[in-house]
Structures are given as structure tokens and as C-alpha cells.
Amino acid sequence: MKVIVVFDIDGVVRDVGGSYRRALADTVQHFTDHAYRPTSEDIDQLKSEGTWNNDWEASQELIYRYFETHGKSRAQLELDYNTIVAFFQSRYRGTDPDNWTGYICDEPLLLQPSYLEQLTLSGISWGFFSGATRASATYVLEKRLGLKSPVLIAMEDAPGKPDPTGLFATVDLLKNEIDKSTIIVYVGDTVADMYTVKKARALSPERNWVGVGILPPHVQETAARRDAYAEKLQQAGASIVLTNVEELTPTKIEELIRR
Secondary structure: OOEEEEEOOEOOOEOOOOOHHHHHHHHHHHHOOOOOOOOHHHHHHHHOOOOOOOHHHHHHHHHHHHHHOOOOOHHHHOOOHHHHHHHHHHHHOOOOOOOOOOHHHHOOEOOOHHHHHHHHHOOOEEEEEOOOOHHHHHHHHHHHOOOOOOOEEOHHHOOOOOOOHHHHHHHHHOHHHOOOOOEEEEEEOOHHHHHHHHHHHHHOOOOEEEEEEEOOHHHOOOHHHHHHHHHHHHHOOOOEEEOOHHHOOHHHHHHHHOO
């Protein structure tokens, strides 16, 4: 039985609790004149809606919602999206475009190259579909993990999740290694990731799609929060929820697809 595994990156390959999510909170705080800094729970609540995978758009939405609770309409605010993005990136990447010094430099890795080698040795093909920018995704995959030109569909290559276009594109890049009987596993940490699998299944029912949820580190601080997050992933379509991506071993994959 042929299997390919497609990985999300943020919250799966790298811990973005102190980087993307920190930059998001910084951005909302800045554009609300330091009146509101969203908590980790606030950010999770927004993302649980399944449509805020892009952290720039999520930042803007939280800014809008803050001011709406204080009687201001969106039209009154006249927020400039590009200005929001620029501020976010100044925190995430840093202010020097040629020498990144921002939060991205300190992201803990959640998997090691040896894990991917294990998949390859087991005959499992793999690639990446992420809402991160190509530069950010390439930074972690090639510079941090040392991968050589991995299959990658990033923000610039496809519409944002839960649109499955990028997932289809990743599969197409691996098409020499699959046929219609191939099991396609998408591994992600958000409701939007699981919705992506659902939409892929609806649009391409001739293929076998499996969603695997991963609990990002920031939700594992308490059992209650961990369990609540896992339940949301399962409700969104995850066939299984794991605490770390490396738990998705070849043996676990075989068990999963034979259910």
C-alpha cells in the first residue's frame, strides 16, 4: 500500500509559540495603542473558527474585533493591511532583510531529519504544504533541518487553507510516486488543516485522504487545555491526534490506514 505524508510546518515542524504567535500578539497590541494584547487562548479561539490560518490576516481581524467592542466600525478604522504585515515581519524576521534577527531565529524544532529519513526508508514519500511564506518555510526546512530542495507549497504558491489547492499541488509534485490507490496523509495542528483534508476529500473522492492532528506545544501546558484542543481537531476531522509529529511512525501510519 503506497502512502505519502504531507506536513504543515508551523506547530508541526517548528514551535511558533514564541515567534509567529508572539509577533501576532505584538502586532495587535501595537495597533490597538497598547490597549489589548491577545492571550494565547484568544488566538486559539480565533483560529478554531477554521478560516484564520494566515497570521497577518488573524492580526488584522483581532484588531478589528477589539475596536468593534468599543463601538468603532471597520470602515472607521481604515487599517492598512500592508502596514500591519510590515510591522509583523519586523518582529518575526527582524528589521534587516538580509540578516534575520527576529523571533524566527529562536524557534525550537519539533522533528529531526532522522525522522524523515525513517519515512523514506519505509517507502513513504513526503512533502510540505504550509501557509508560511516560502522564505520562512525554506529557512526552517533547508537552513535549520538541512533538507535539500524538499517538495514545498508555501503561501505564495496557493490560496490559504482550508482551500485544498495547495495540498493538491503538493500531491501533484509527488505524482510520480503515487496512484489513485495511494493513501494521502495530511499532518497539521489547526482546525483549518483538518478542514483542508475534508475539502480535499469532497473535491477528490477518488483518492484516500487522512487527517492527522498534532497538538502544538503551547496547548500542552495543562491537561484541560490539551484535551479541549484535541477534541476540536477531532471534531474538525482528525482521524488521530498526537502530541508530537515524530509519534507518526511508519508503524503508526500503517495502523492508521488499516483501521
